[in-house]
Amino acid sequence: MAKKKHEEHENHERWLVSYADFITLLFAFFVVMYSVSAVNEGKFRTVSESIKAALHPIASREASALAFNVGQHRPALISPNLPGTKEVAIRRLRDFVKSMQSMSQFALIHMLERLDGSVVITIPDQVLFNSGEAALKPEALPFLQGLAQAMLELDRQVRVEGHTDNVPIHTAQFPSNWELSATRAVIVVRVLHELYGVPGSHLAALGYADSRPLTANLNPEQRAKNRRVEVIILEDKMTAAPPDGSLNPEGAPESPGEQLPADLLPPVVPIH
Template structure:
């Protein structure tokens, strides 16, 4: 009796079997990754830190996060109110000045993207002089130590009143105001250890008064050194972090990126 040859399966049936096996494998893998994701603990701190680095790498923030900002990202807590950039620095500087300087001799102004620490010249310099007083150096050193923990740009502005200088060797108030600003800059960089790349100095003579030059008291207010802290870069970082915490999304060049947690939110 002749031996019966095994019946070959149609090609379409073989392809269906392969498709079913592939689909089953994908379902198993999908279930496996869903299980892993459900077991994972979502670390928002790392996500925010990574977000800052990604934004910096793509050029949304200059140079990515600094070491100080990375430490801040590691200690992110749920926001309890409006964020105030460089609040800690300003509070520490205010404490230093309150303990070492007469309250009428300094002022601190807060803006949206910058803060100004204003010191009257009598605290820092002799009358019409440009050399820092020895008793002013501890105050400036304490301020420098506080500013070492940040990386935002600092502008030093020298201001005078409307009277010409009474000391020989100075041509005009432009010279006096510029030399005083440079003296503070050199102290911060040479003795205070601040990065010179953060610092700029300008002299405004008597052309940027904060009070009318009509009395000795007002003239004393106008003779000052302003330390301008530009925190606009940090403000951008905080805005990105706040937006990320709110909707876990960031924008880049027209593309919207959203991160999903374990609950799909």
């Protein structure tokens, strides 16, 4: 009688082989990841020092322990003698004028950079004043504030010139265009100094009436172009005043204590 074949024993633990292989591969994966992510501290320090040296080529001085107060003329804290400061300030002034020109009421303002390094900003009279008046419009104050900040940053002599057309004016306040042009220039100077902190020693006001027209006064358009205030930021810094203080930057005698009528000055409004 033939022997019965023994039934083959089924192995239910074959999954352990696959599991062991999976664990081995997972362990190898983490070993590789750790070896890749491990930082060489010496190389990291070398790279870090190189980056610091590239970004800060000049060692910073130790901060002073003395307390200081920021005055009301914040732009004056910028040193005007650092290399490149003037170019940066001129670029900011150029960008500021362009931004103001995008507004309809300031569209006719013009900025010219001369070959001698001076900057001429031409402001039509209707931007600053009403016809035949010298009281500054309140809406012109933001523009003058921006100019004042540029003047403080540049630390240069500034000449403000008033110009009119050839139409005569005869009023109790302004007997001629000379008084009108000069008073307008003085008002702009006083706003720059008294409201926005431009040093008085940096400023001069001149009135030219209709003696320096840009075009012929043949029609209303030409006359409107000639009625203007020019703010000229000169290339040279202010020279020292005489010891007795008898002359202003233009060499004209000063008359301290003389007050302009209050109705000529604009209302003081906060600029945000």
